[in-house]
Amino acid sequence: MAVGIKDVARVAGVSAATVSRVLAGKAVDAAMQARVLDAVKSTGYRPNLAARRLRSRHSNVIGLIVADIRNPFFTAVSRSVETVAAARGMQVILCNTDEDPAKEAMYLDLMHQERAAGVILAPSRQRVARTEWPGGERPVVLIDRAIPGADLDCVLLDNERMAAVLVEHLHTQGHRRIAGLFGAMSMTGLERRAGFERAAKALGLETQAIAVPHSAGEAERALTGLLSGPHRPDAVVASNGVMLLNVLRTLRAQGLSVPNDMALAGFDNNDWMDFVGQGASGAGGISVIEQPVEEIGRTATTMLLDRLDNPRAPTRKVVLAGKLVARG
Amino acid sequence: MAVGIKDVARVAGVSAATVSRVLAGKAVDAAMQARVLDAVKSTGYRPNLAARRLRSRHSNVIGLIVADIRNPFFTAVSRSVETVAAARGMQVILCNTDEDPAKEAMYLDLMHQERAAGVILAPSRQRVARTEWPGGERPVVLIDRAIPGADLDCVLLDNERMAAVLVEHLHTQGHRRIAGLFGAMSMTGLERRAGFERAAKALGLETQAIAVPHSAGEAERALTGLLSGPHRPDAVVASNGVMLLNVLRTLRAQGLSVPNDMALAGFDNNDWMDFVGQGASGAGGISVIEQPVEEIGRTATTMLLDRLDNPRAPTRKVVLAGKLVARG
DNA sequence: GTGCATTGAGAAAACGTTTTCTCGTGAATT
DNA sequence: AATTCACGAGAAAACGTTTTCTCAATGCAC
Numbered sequence: 001m002a003v004g005i006k007d008v009a010r011v012a013g014v015s016a017a018t019v020s021r022v023l024a025g026k027a028v029d030a031a032m033q034a035r036v037l038d039a040v041k042s043t044g045y046r047p048n049l050a051a052r053r054l055r056s057r058h059s060n061v062i063g064l065i066v067a068d069i070r071n072p073f074f075t076a077v078s079r080s081v082e083t084v085a086a087a088r089g090m091q092v093i094l095c096n097t098d099e100d101p102a103k104e105a106m107y108l109d110l111m112h113q114e115r116a117a118g119v120i121l122a123p124s125r126q127r128v129a130r131t132e133w134p135g136g137e138r139p140v141v142l143i144d145r146a147i148p149g150a151d152l153d154c155v156l157l158d159n160e161r162m163a164a165v166l167v168e169h170l171h172t173q174g175h176r177r178i179a180g181l182f183g184a185m186s187m188t189g190l191e192r193r194a195g196f197e198r199a200a201k202a203l204g205l206e207t208q209a210i211a212v213p214h215s216a217g218e219a220e221r222a223l224t225g226l227l228s229g230p231h232r233p234d235a236v237v238a239s240n241g242v243m244l245l246n247v248l249r250t251l252r253a254q255g256l257s258v259p260n261d262m263a264l265a266g267f268d269n270n271d272w273m274d275f276v277g278q279g280a281s282g283a284g285g286i287s288v289i290e291q292p293v294e295e296i297g298r299t300a301t302t303m304l305l306d307r308l309d310n311p312r313a314p315t316r317k318v319v320l321a322g323k324l325v326a327r328g
Numbered sequence: 329m330a331v332g333i334k335d336v337a338r339v340a341g342v343s344a345a346t347v348s349r350v351l352a353g354k355a356v357d358a359a360m361q362a363r364v365l366d367a368v369k370s371t372g373y374r375p376n377l378a379a380r381r382l383r384s385r386h387s388n389v390i391g392l393i394v395a396d397i398r399n400p401f402f403t404a405v406s407r408s409v410e411t412v413a414a415a416r417g418m419q420v421i422l423c424n425t426d427e428d429p430a431k432e433a434m435y436l437d438l439m440h441q442e443r444a445a446g447v448i449l450a451p452s453r454q455r456v457a458r459t460e461w462p463g464g465e466r467p468v469v470l471i472d473r474a475i476p477g478a479d480l481d482c483v484l485l486d487n488e489r490m491a492a493v494l495v496e497h498l499h500t501q502g503h504r505r506i507a508g509l510f511g512a513m514s515m516t517g518l519e520r521r522a523g524f525e526r527a528a529k530a531l532g533l534e535t536q537a538i539a540v541p542h543s544a545g546e547a548e549r550a551l552t553g554l555l556s557g558p559h560r561p562d563a564v565v566a567s568n569g570v571m572l573l574n575v576l577r578t579l580r581a582q583g584l585s586v587p588n589d590m591a592l593a594g595f596d597n598n599d600w601m602d603f604v605g606q607g608a609s610g611a612g613g614i615s616v617i618e619q620p621v622e623e624i625g626r627t628a629t630t631m632l633l634d635r636l637d638n639p640r641a642p643t644r645k646v647v648l649a650g651k652l653v654a655r656g
Numbered sequence: 657g658t659g660c661a662t663t664g665a666g667a668a669a670a671c672g673t674t675t676t677c678t679c680g681t682g683a684a685t686t
Numbered sequence: 687a688a689t690t691c692a693c694g695a696g697a698a699a700a701c702g703t704t705t706t707c708t709c710a711a712t713g714c715a716c
Contacts, residue, residue, distance in 0.1 A: 004672055015696045020674060029694070049441045050381035051672035055701050059378075069403045069422075078397060082424060091438065094397075094422040096410060110419065113377045248603050272600040275576050332702055343666045348704060357664075379702035383671050 012039035080297025163195030285327030408625025491523030613655030
């Protein structure tokens with residue numbers, strides 16, 4: 001019923017091996033090649049990728065495992081990965097772990113079983129130190145978050161410096177009491193916090209950095225505490241998009257407007273940010289660090305493909321700068 | 329090097345067939361089963377899915393092909409699909425066509441070659457009528473957009489009615505001159521436009537419905553025309569998220585605020601909408617139809633799995649209602 | 657106690673490719 | 687002109703599973 005390579009071979013009057021060679025682009029007689037291609041077209045032959053993969057012992061799929069498919073950052077990166085991969089003849093399987101280490105392990109295992117050529121992984125937040133690193137012998141490139149101690153290729157944002165840039169920007173805008181809310185569980189949160197505190201110290205600012213557990217209501221609680229405390233801030237830095245929305249929600253509930261009553265800054269630019277928090281003066285809004293999503297995806301994919309060619313090369317760590325999008 | 333089923337069999341002192349049976353959960357002697365499971369664990373055996381797929385002639389992957397991975401609607405649906413599929417032992421491969429019919433065809437072909445069990449497809453916008461339907465003999469469930477004339481399972485939003493609900497809502501808010509911008513290329517746009525006009529007619533409203541080509545700047549141009557025209561609207565309905573952002577951008581460029589100068593409504597709810605367009609009165613904002621994303625994904629997946637069990641059943645079309653999120 | 661159905665496990669075939677092996681043909685070199 | 691060489695194509699092996707086939711052992715009925 002399904003048409004196989006032997007059917008094509010029979011129609012073309014050649015051997016199956018020759019059909020395989022034509023399809024693989026190897027040197028064959030021109031007349032034969034034409035006959036084979038005709039036969040392929042007329043039979044509607046579609047190679048069975050399972051058989052191909054089994055025999056050739058390598059596949060052209062790369063896995064892209066992200067921690068949160070709803071995060072626009074990851075979808076943007078995935079588009080870039082897919083574009084680059086397609087240009088090099090590879091296809092991408094996108095998997096979503098929802099920040100669940102168990103699902104992450106499951107998908108890594110799945111990629112192993114699928115014999116994927118390699119994996120690009122945005123690790124989920126880790127509660128505990130990892131005992132084993134992902135991948136085994138399979139090439140892995142990390143994006144967005146590093147795994148401490150793991151000797152793997154990775155491409156990251158310069159979180160430390162970008163957080164500092166944000167603080168400096170708020171300082172030039174005249175803010176002097178800056179609060180920061182940082183994810184407690186992620187490497188990213190720690191790095192951004194470090195940059196925040198370094199810059200604040202250098203500028204002699206009064207700051208309050210809070211590590212916020214990643215559970216519902218924690219950001220609200222932390223911010224509410226700050227607002228009613230003795231050193232009420234005039235600006236807030238949120239270390240990720242979810243937290244930024246929570247801050248916005250809390251401020252709104254308290255009747256505070258951005259940026260008139262409180263300046264707000266964070267990471268990852270979004271379309272809608274142009275429309276929120278317009279001050280009475282007409283200026284203002286949410287300033288953010290925009291990540292170079294296209295470049296992150298492109299770099300990660302290129303690194304992975306490079307490593308496929310050259311498995312024993314030393315691992316590389318690429319740290320990219322973001323761009324300040326100043327709104328007010 | 330890689331450990332295969334024969335290695336496991338040797339360690340366990342049984343035949344490869346027995347290992348296969350144990351792993352498939354078939355009835356085997358308890359003692360043997362224990363020995364096999366031990367051997368699997370001690371050898372770290374990972375089945376080669378390519379070989380399994382080749383021999384067993386069916387796979388447990390379903391393809392999810394969406395038109396725009398950056399659209400939160402599709403990512404939300406994909407999470408739901410993935411959850412349901414995983415619960416039934418299936419895995420999901422997510423592919424993004426970026427509204428490109430060529431990429432769509434390519435991915436459908438890829439799913440064929442991969443011998444995927446079935447496909448859930450959100451079709452790209454079609455410039456021309458489709459000559460052939462996707463799938464071939466492979467089960468396909470359509471989501472979000474139907475393909476006229478295709479006899480396929482599908483689960484859709486009741487676009488016509490929901491657009492009418494939006495118009496009725498704006499009417500109760502006191503708006504009488506309502507403009508609508510609708511995508512010219514998609515079935516979805518046409519349906520929403522029809523509902524818009526039906527409701528407006530029923531209410532005796534003065535409306536202007538414009539079909540907007542899906543290219544940059546068109547929405548701006550259309551809206552600008554309306555604003556400077558003789559019948560300047562007091563409310564605008566945008567038929568999709570991108571268009572809504574463009575409307576917002578245009579209004580802002582003209583110095584108009586939402587909802588004081590102009591009411592705004594559309595489709596698909598987003599977190600940020602709570603924070604934009606807060607009127608001076610404290611009320612207001614962007615009213616939208618929220619799609620039942622979880623249910624759409626769940627229904628589509630269930631329908632696909634049902635069809636796998638029962639390929640000859642008549643096709644079903646499920647039309648779901650959305651929920652009005654009224655803001656002002 | 658014999659015959660028959662039933663169960664369970666091993667042997668071997670099968671899945672659809674790619675790759676290796678082998679061989680024949682024609683060109684190139686001596 | 688003879689020998690080697692390069693090349694291209696077919697035959698056959700191989701990839702790692704699942705499934706079918708076969709057979710031995712066990713249980714049950716008569």
